Amino acid sequence: MLDGNALAGDLDDIFTVDVTTARFVCATCGHSGAMATLRLFGRTPASVARCPSCTEVVLCLVKADGRVFLDTRGIARLELPMSGA
Numbered sequence: 148m149l150d151g152n153a154l155a156g157d158l159d160d161i162f163t164v165d166v167t168t169a170r171f172v173c174a175t176c177g178h179s180g181a182m183a184t185l186r187l188f189g190r191t192p193a194s195v196a197r198c199p200s201c202t203e204v205v206l207c208l209v210k211a212d213g214r215v216f217l218d219t220r221g222i223a224r225l226e227l228p229m230s231g232a
Contacts, residue, residue, distance in 0.1 A: 154208065
């Protein structure tokens, strides 16, 4: 098991800010924390990130056929830092 920091490279392919510093709210239990605190299972091509509080799936990232599929249905809210802020 790794922590959410292991998603940094994959998420850098999608976002222009460091998403590991973004804050999430778990849609299941309401826990709030930095994306870096997520518990990560699996690696490329598929990564599953779980809430450190309730262990429900928060985010799934799959790389296939030159595309990235990002499922964030386990996140009630994502607060991203603004570039340069």
